[in-house]
Amino acid sequence: xxxxxxxxxxxxxxxxxxxxxxxxxxxxxxxxxxxxxxxxxxxxxxxxxxxxxxxxxxxxxxxxxxxxxxxxxxxxxxxxxxxxxxxxxxxxxxxxxxxxxxxxxxxxxxxxxxxxxxxxxxxxxxxxxxxxxxxxxxxxxxxxxxxxxxxxxxxxxxxxxxxxxxxxxxxxxxxxxxxxxxxxxxxxxxxxxxxxxxxxxxxxxxxxxxxxxxxxxxxxxxxxxxxxxxxxxxxxxxxxxxxxxxxxxxxxxxxxxxxxxxxxxxxxxxxxxxxxxxxxxxxxxxxxxxxxxxxxxxxxxxxxxxxxxxxxxxxxxxxxxxxxxxxxxxxxxxxxxxxxxxxxxxxxxxxxxxxxxxxxxxxxxxxxxxxxxxxxxxxxxxxxxxxxxxxxxxxxxxxxxxxxxxxxxxxxxxxxxxxxxxxxxxxxxxxxxxxxxxxxxxxxxxxxxxxxxxxxxxxxxxxxxxxxxxxxxxxxxxxxxxxxxxxxxxxxx
Amino acid sequence: xxxxxxxxxxxxxxxxxxxxxxxxxxxxxxxxxxxxxxxxxxxxxxxxxxxxxxxxxxxxxxxxxxxxxxxxxxxxxxxxxxxxxxxxxxxxxxxxxxxxxxxxxxxxxxxxxxxxxxxxxxxxxxxxxxxxxxxxxxxxxxxxxxxxxxxxxxxxxxxxxxxxxxxxxxxxxxxxxxxxxxxxxxxxxxxxxxxxxxxxxxxxxxxxxxxxxxxxxxxxxxxxxxxxxxxxxxxxxxxxxxxxxxxxxxxxxxxxxxxxxxxxxx
Numbered sequence: 001x002x003x004x005x006x007x008x009x010x011x012x013x014x015x016x017x018x019x020x021x022x023x024x025x026x027x028x029x030x031x032x033x034x035x036x037x038x039x040x041x042x043x044x045x046x047x048x049x050x051x052x053x054x055x056x057x058x059x060x061x062x063x064x065x066x067x068x069x070x071x072x073x074x075x076x077x078x079x080x081x082x083x084x085x086x087x088x089x090x091x092x093x094x095x096x097x098x099x100x101x102x103x104x105x106x107x108x109x110x111x112x113x114x115x116x117x118x119x120x121x122x123x124x125x126x127x128x129x130x131x132x133x134x135x136x137x138x139x140x141x142x143x144x145x146x147x148x149x150x151x152x153x154x155x156x157x158x159x160x161x162x163x164x165x166x167x168x169x170x171x172x173x174x175x176x177x178x179x180x181x182x183x184x185x186x187x188x189x190x191x192x193x194x195x196x197x198x199x200x201x202x203x204x205x206x207x208x209x210x211x212x213x214x215x216x217x218x219x220x221x222x223x224x225x226x227x228x229x230x231x232x233x234x235x236x237x238x239x240x241x242x243x244x245x246x247x248x249x250x251x252x253x254x255x256x257x258x259x260x261x262x263x264x265x266x267x268x269x270x271x272x273x274x275x276x277x278x279x280x281x282x283x284x285x286x287x288x289x290x291x292x293x294x295x296x297x298x299x300x301x302x303x304x305x306x307x308x309x310x311x312x313x314x315x316x317x318x319x320x321x322x323x324x325x326x327x328x329x330x331x332x333x334x335x336x337x338x339x340x341x342x343x344x345x346x347x348x349x350x351x352x353x354x355x356x357x358x359x360x361x362x363x364x365x366x367x368x369x370x371x372x373x374x375x376x377x378x379x380x381x382x383x384x385x386x387x388x389x390x391x392x393x394x395x396x397x398x399x400x401x402x403x404x405x406x407x408x409x410x411x412x413x414x415x416x417x418x419x420x421x422x423x424x425x426x427x428x429x430x431x432x433x434x435x436x437x438x439x440x441x442x443x444x445x446x447x448x449x450x451x452x453x454x455x456x457x458x459x460x461x462x463x464x465x466x467x468x469x470x471x472x473x474x475x476x477x478x479x480x481x482x483x484x485x486x487x488x489x490x491x492x493x
Numbered sequence: 494x495x496x497x498x499x500x501x502x503x504x505x506x507x508x509x510x511x512x513x514x515x516x517x518x519x520x521x522x523x524x525x526x527x528x529x530x531x532x533x534x535x536x537x538x539x540x541x542x543x544x545x546x547x548x549x550x551x552x553x554x555x556x557x558x559x560x561x562x563x564x565x566x567x568x569x570x571x572x573x574x575x576x577x578x579x580x581x582x583x584x585x586x587x588x589x590x591x592x593x594x595x596x597x598x599x600x601x602x603x604x605x606x607x608x609x610x611x612x613x614x615x616x617x618x619x620x621x622x623x624x625x626x627x628x629x630x631x632x633x634x635x636x637x638x639x640x641x642x643x644x645x646x647x648x649x650x651x652x653x654x655x656x657x658x659x660x661x662x663x664x665x666x667x668x669x670x671x672x673x674x675x676x677x678x679x680x681x682x683x684x685x686x687x688x689x690x691x692x693x694x695x696x697x698x699x700x701x702x703x704x705x706x707x708x709x710x711x712x713x714x715x716x717x718x719x720x721x722x723x724x725x726x727x728x729x730x731x732x733x734x735x736x737x738x739x740x741x742x743x744x745x746x747x748x749x750x751x752x753x754x755x756x757x758x759x
Contacts, residue, residue, distance in 0.1 A: 088719070093721070227704070282706065286622065286704050286706075287704020287705045287706045288704060288705035289704060289705065301616050439536075441720075442536070442722060445716070445717075445722055449554075449713060450553035452705070452708040452716075453560070453708050453713070454556070454706070454708065465567055469570060469574065480665075480669070480670075481666075
């Protein structure tokens, strides 16, 4: 009997262990926005390494803690923040579109925001503000920094005007929505080339532009030492800009004149041309990455990397060489004219922004958080920590005494910080915004699959392997023959 | 009342299989059904055959599949060529078991860590990452899977076979060709299966050791799912499943002709 009880309990335990995850999965993360202990909760879904995590040595708390303290000081309630991260927009989209992520705040890129908006998953922040008005007045909270409530708030007007011009009228079902009412820009930047100054000179960059990534200068040092992004949209953009600069576009696109015209073309002719260009590029590059490019550049394993401006700026800072008192990495966002072809160089400008999904539980905290992120002091903390350019207006930052003090405390030169064209490029016609490709996305991914597959493995390798196998077999045969000869019975007499 | 219920429930050996059956249903059968369903759905969850057309008419998928099979065949061949002599020699040694353990030990370290370390070594040695490094990584990772079944099979061959052969005047080569080799066929077959199938479906090794330049079938499946192309991804998974089943069928066919089926599978 005793044994049976033991066995039964073992079975039960096994079952419980197996079923626990299921139970946990069924449990909705809080029916409302309060924890059992009485405080409020806020669930944030952001990019990895995309916020100031504080600095214990300097006595600076993580910005999330500062926000929780601010929330408590205003509302009198404690706030428990759940912070989760994603590594690509696609991961985030899969979760949110399938409804698996009951979150209050997300920080996707512009095209992913458009996709979420089209799917009807985003809260209109302007309407949300109106419904929250009584509460906000009660607590004495103003949300002046946000750009989604009618004015530009603290956000750079140039950035806002680009978003307005591209996403001012987004179709969702039979409605036309203004995306600026649904998002507040957080960070922005460009696409360009992170390069090693010892291998690639400024002159090379001026002469070859995007061609550097195709090793147009035919440098032996650079050959096979180039990294591209393992990300279909970015790599496709690079291929388009390269084709335009080198006059390789299909004939029917002869009259394209701006970055915005070219960047969202995804018809079959263009895909075919891009595929050929990307397949050709395979011969010159080391490979595709999304995470180790910065490290490989710093370790000088590769000499050029197709990079996002923020990543590049971060890497440049790390590349300080004490011997030469200089940075050996540089960032180049192709501009100007290619002298050989007479064509303008284009690049991509992108934005990440805060959105509130319809699944929001604590909309007050979500709105307050966005506003908090738009304060110059918060913006500069995040910006310096992660390397990307915050969307808060440059003149607002440079005129804020606290911001200036913080920049100096972090050992930057204030003028240098704001004059860096890698960080603050001129926003003009030569920068285009990439939109959601909608139904054409599948065709693009298929093209990318083909480009990555390359051609079949070359024959020389097969021959080498066949030779190796042959040699081994021959050696074995020789060994056995020798053995056989040794053991052969000798003829008598 | 309670007593009756308890009496009806008997804790037999069968009961212990219930948790596993439940596990199997949840994590093997259900996902398989999901894959099958997804293969026939388009982006808007409508029934379609379009995914099959996309996959089977695209030259890229044939190239990728061909490359993966090629890598699989080459890896398996190299593993067999390296593994057989090792297993043979070790089975003749009295301390062979211990040394086999040394071959298997690296497998206790996570393969991702091993692969990243391999990559760091290649970079330090200035070796260009590409097909060669991928093949090295594959062989390095899957060689133990070849040695283990071979070693078990060869060392379980009755020694009296050799002695009989030698008594009858066979030289060493003949002894090997007439006894050891035929008697270890089942080990060779299970070794081949255990190396070939994981190789054609692996994705991280090729991605890491070639910086994503060598794009195998596993990589392709991963990219499809990552980019929300569940339909095509599911079909690729089905194709992979077909390969696994076919390999298993072949293995069973060979094994049924041989006596030491059970001994060869570890």
